[in-house]
Amino acid sequence: MLAGALLAWAGGAQAASLTVGFSQIGSESGWRAAETTVTKDEAKKRGITVKIADAQQKQENQIKAIRSFVAQGVDGILLAPVVATGWDSVLKEARDAKIPVILLDRDIDPAGKDLYLTAVTSDSVEEGRVAGTWLTKTVGDKPCNVVELQGTVGASVATNRKKGFDAAIAPHANIKLVRSQTGDFTRAKGKEVMESFIKAEGGRAICAVYAHNDDMMVGAIQAMKEAGLKPGKEILTVSIDAVPDIFKAMAAGEANATVELTPDMAGPAFDALKAYKEKGTVPPKWIQTESKLYTAADDPMKVYNSKKNLGY
The missing domain is CATH 3.40.50.2300 (Response regulator)
Incomplete structure (x- = not known):
């Protein structure tokens, strides 16, 4: 069933014409601001249009943003979830609309793992x-x-x-x-x-x-x-x-x-989405970034x- 849901997301827009919605948590930290800036830069490099919604640290705002992206018919959604639970309903709506969701820098409750394409996070x-x-x-x-x-x-x-x-x-x-x-x-x-x-x-x-x-x-x-x-x-x-x-x-x-x-979670996410849209390549469920001590x-x-x- 999971494979069928994933394949249903594939196909459609090519990378050059992708429009991606990004539900960003907010700007609670310098790192978060850098993630937003790097996301814009990585989208520009790939010719992707990215629409960013600032949730101001509120899950209800993120849910509204995702529903808005679904209504707009975007090609993919990036989600930096403010909390781990409470996403099942809205992510099912995205899945039903055949819009893949990629998590950035945070994971969600394990029960929701069939509701997103991949998660780009550190350990x-x-x-x-x-x-x-x-x-x-x-x-x-x-x-x-x-x-x-x-x-x-x-x-x-x-x-x-x-x-x-x-x-x-x-x-x-x-x-x-x-x-x-x-x-x-x-x-x-x-x-x-x-x-x-x-x-x-x-x-x-x-x-x-x-x-x-x-x-x-x-x-x-x-x-x-x-x-x-x-x-x-x-x-x-x-x-x-x-x-x-x-x-x-x-x-x-x-x-x-x-x-x-690293603030560059979007680069790997965009590449995974591109491969998925163009070739139907299903990415691993977790794309891990490096953690380095300074x-x-x-x-x-x-x-x-x-x-x-x-x-x-």
Whole structure:
């Protein structure tokens, strides 16, 4: 039945005339802005018309956008899902209209896997594991109380980044996660939550901060500095995304490590859609992107200059 549904999507428009709708979560982070910019650039390279709908971090807006794209009869839909559940009904509507859906940078509930063509994502569990492994190696046997800034509650990427980090530190009894709270992937919320952690724990009782994205960490760094603490020195930092501003913080000695999440999810997605439309080639269910650890040893200003014009 799945094969039949997939084949029903194939055929039709050629790549040069493709029109693709993109339901983007919003602009909650620098990485998200870069993803939008890179998506436009990758579409232009391929002669694809891309229509972007900003959901402002609300699932109901994404559902409305998908229904609008279906009504417009687009050739494909890219979806960066704000949360993992609640997509079955609208994705069935897209399938019934023979419009393939490709997920970008986040997955959805496993029950919906027959409702999309492929997912272009990193391994977000691995991202958390890489972050946690860096911390265990850096701390060694020293006692270390860690506070965690989680991403949006219900987002698969937040769940998985926590899962990977927890698994990495679990064998190390000297490392304890003492506080964990959502910062909604934003700088402002990251700063606010970090202020509450400092008040609750006492700043110098905190050994390290783990943030599910760099934007929350940038906010947390500001909170630490305002509290008279020295982030990157007195308090270790490790976060995920590798946005330009975290490299500026590294260069200033105020951040220690980040795990890269490439903003180019759309390039592989467009290529998969093109092959599917032109040849009926069904892509693998998961197209995985690379996760790379950066530290202050990686010439942070050089990395910053290579990223600063990508739209972050």
